[in-house]
Amino acid sequence: MSKRFTIAYWAGFGIVLALLTVAPLVLPEFWRRFLTEILIWGLLAMSSDILIGYTGMVSFGHSAFFGLGMYGAAAALLMVQPPNLWLAIAYGLVGAAGVALFVAYFSTRLRDIYFAITTLIFSQIFYVIIFTWTEVTGGENGLTFRRPALAIPGLFSVPFTSETLHWFVLGVVTASYLVLRRITQSPFGMVLQSIRENEARTRAIGYSVERYKIVAVMLSGLFAGLAGVLYAIQNRFAAPDFVYFLVSGEAVIFNVMGGIGTLVGPIAGAGFFLLLREFFGRIFGDQFPYLIPVGIIFIIMIIFMPQGLLGFARRWLNR
Amino acid sequence: MDAILAFLQAVPYDQILIQTVNGIVTGMILALVASGLTLIFGIMDVVNFAHGELFMLGAYIGVVVLATSGNFWVALILSTLTVALIGAALQVTTLRPLIGRDPLTTILATFGISLVLQNYALWAFGPVARKIQEPFTGYFTLFYLEYPWYRLLIAGLSAAIIGGFWLFLKYGTYGIWIRATTQDRVMAQAMGIPVPWVHTFVFAIGAGMAAASGVLFGPLVGVNHAMGLDWVLKAFIVVVVGGMGNLGGSIAASIFISLLEAYASIWVSPAQAVIVSFVVLILTLLFRPTGLFVPTPK
Numbered sequence: 001m002s003k004r005f006t007i008a009y010w011a012g013f014g015i016v017l018a019l020l021t022v023a024p025l026v027l028p029e030f031w032r033r034f035l036t037e038i039l040i041w042g043l044l045a046m047s048s049d050i051l052i053g054y055t056g057m058v059s060f061g062h063s064a065f066f067g068l069g070m071y072g073a074a075a076a077l078l079m080v081q082p083p084n085l086w087l088a089i090a091y092g093l094v095g096a097a098g099v100a101l102f103v104a105y106f107s108t109r110l111r112d113i114y115f116a117i118t119t120l121i122f123s124q125i126f127y128v129i130i131f132t133w134t135e136v137t138g139g140e141n142g143l144t145f146r147r148p149a150l151a152i153p154g155l156f157s158v159p160f161t162s163e164t165l166h167w168f169v170l171g172v173v174t175a176s177y178l179v180l181r182r183i184t185q186s187p188f189g190m191v192l193q194s195i196r197e198n199e200a201r202t203r204a205i206g207y208s209v210e211r212y213k214i215v216a217v218m219l220s221g222l223f224a225g226l227a228g229v230l231y232a233i234q235n236r237f238a239a240p241d242f243v244y245f246l247v248s249g250e251a252v253i254f255n256v257m258g259g260i261g262t263l264v265g266p267i268a269g270a271g272f273f274l275l276l277r278e279f280f281g282r283i284f285g286d287q288f289p290y291l292i293p294v295g296i297i298f299i300i301m302i303i304f305m306p307q308g309l310l311g312f313a314r315r316w317l318n319r
Numbered sequence: 320m321d322a323i324l325a326f327l328q329a330v331p332y333d334q335i336l337i338q339t340v341n342g343i344v345t346g347m348i349l350a351l352v353a354s355g356l357t358l359i360f361g362i363m364d365v366v367n368f369a370h371g372e373l374f375m376l377g378a379y380i381g382v383v384v385l386a387t388s389g390n391f392w393v394a395l396i397l398s399t400l401t402v403a404l405i406g407a408a409l410q411v412t413t414l415r416p417l418i419g420r421d422p423l424t425t426i427l428a429t430f431g432i433s434l435v436l437q438n439y440a441l442w443a444f445g446p447v448a449r450k451i452q453e454p455f456t457g458y459f460t461l462f463y464l465e466y467p468w469y470r471l472l473i474a475g476l477s478a479a480i481i482g483g484f485w486l487f488l489k490y491g492t493y494g495i496w497i498r499a500t501t502q503d504r505v506m507a508q509a510m511g512i513p514v515p516w517v518h519t520f521v522f523a524i525g526a527g528m529a530a531a532s533g534v535l536f537g538p539l540v541g542v543n544h545a546m547g548l549d550w551v552l553k554a555f556i557v558v559v560v561g562g563m564g565n566l567g568g569s570i571a572a573s574i575f576i577s578l579l580e581a582y583a584s585i586w587v588s589p590a591q592a593v594i595v596s597f598v599v600l601i602l603t604l605l606f607r608p609t610g611l612f613v614p615t616p617k
Binding site: 058124125129131132291294296303 | 422423426432437438548552563591601605
């Protein structure tokens with residue numbers, strides 16, 4: 001029984017991966033870019049799923065990690081010549097990890113709603129700092145930089161095209177998915193899920209709940225930072241808008257729409273959200289406030305479909 | 320000794336006094352916003368993410384009514400009533416189906432509401448800030464400043480609304496229903512109190528208070544679609560620092576935080592002064608997570 005599920009799961013995984021790999025070859029430029037963007041936002045949403053879906057803590061502060069990833073990448077690309085892809089990733093991850101440690105240390109003392117509010121306020125702190133510290137961060141205008149080449153030192157170095165960028169992002173997101181999936185199935189991940197189900201009992205058994213939560217927030221922040229780095233590389237800029245609370249809110253929306261606690265659900269949710277945005281933009285024009293209908297759909301989904309799009313497959317996906 | 324004297328002379332006393340007045344004025348408005356938030360939280364465990372948007376919506380309705388009627392007081396009352404009705408409708412349609420679910424779903428639902436309201440305001444009124452004309456433009460001299468009487472009036476009015484509300488909670492029949500529901504929902508229901516409608520009513524009151532503060536605050540700065548977030552964040556900080564669900568604590572915390580921010584803005588820009596209240600929040604969470612203005616839990 002279990003073996004058949006395993007085979008079906010990996011077959012499904014392989015099919016989706018193959019489709020995503022072939023996609024840039026057949027899609028026109030606009031949709032290719034669109035797909036890459038879905039993957040990046042999906043990675044951000046997936047990282048916050050570790051907290052929302054597996055540990056039971058709703059974070060409204062993921063924009064801080066995402067934004068610091070972006071600015072970290074920007075720092076590496078602007079200060080080190082010639083721009084180096086791996087250095088950008090390293091800087092971005094260090095930036096996000098630093099912020100995540102700070103946020104995790106304070107916010108994990110609180111639970112439920114208080115945690116959500118505290119993470120939100122922390123992300124606003126970083127937003128204010130980045131927005132007002134014009135000499136370093138470029139303030140409101142942000143920073144622009146050149147895209148680094150896709151290179152492995154000593155082997156090859158080619159400039160990114162939109163296809164190779166897509167494959168690179170796909171590779172990073174797939175690897176992150178597999179790592180996160182492995183983590184959620186590990187004993188550590190089991191402890192996180194038991195915190196979600198019953199925190200008091202987990203503590204009573206003898207697990208240091210606070211320490212597990214800190215690690216969970218840091219892990220989540222690290223992957224959110226990775227998403228930020230990818231976004232910076234794709235768009236060649238870092239702007240304070242991406243540290244703003246709205247990005248965190250969108251990450252939560254992706255999760256709820258796609259189905260929390262599934263890891264792939266958030267990616268599907270990101271795709272669904274971006275498609276809705278595109279759909280409303282095409283029908284009613286660019287100026288149309290797409291967040292009005294999307295917000296209403298979001299509320300309706302919370303009330304009538306709390307499991308999200310992929311919630312029905314939750315048990316199966318976590319096998 | 321000389322150093323101390325020099326320091327004492329360098330302190331800008333006049334500015335500090337002006338900022339004290341400013342801080343108390345904003346603090347009273349913040350108290351009005353935060354008491355609605357803390358009331359809603361206290362009674363139904365709902366953190367109303369859309370509270371700032373109700374504040375913003377109140378200010379916009381004030382702008383519209385003022386433009387048609389020309390009377391500030393009509394605008395204030397109509398806006399309060401309209402937003403209270405909108406709040407009741409929102410509670411019935413989105414929050415009532417969520418009763419009994421994880422409290423976190425309500426934060427998501429109210430977040431959805433805030434997105435819709437904020438984008439509606441942007442769509443309907445455009446990105447340019449609107450201005451509400453103050454009802455009267457008298458000034459008195461405070462050192463070198465011409466200080467508007469209107470600001471003191473706001474503080475007084477906010478205090479009056481909060482005071483009236485407190486009396487209502489303490490002595491009114493429905494106020495007693497509200498307090499009973501806060502203490503024990505099931506028992507209140509058993510005693511024949513229509514708990515679901517008490518929830519709706521409280522949400523409406525909270526929404527109305529937010530709207531009233533929006534109209535009152537409108538003349539001080541412009542009214543724009545993004546103003547809600549600042550206020551809801553500040554109100555969250557106040558509610559946590561003051562102790563969740565504790566009305567007196569929220570009022571004390573509002574004034575405390577507004578004063579600190581006002582003093583900080585003597586030396587740094589107002590945008591950076593916000594960080595002071597964030598720091599207060601962090602320190603509170605570290606050393607006294609139950610809130611600064613509540614008795615020590617035993």
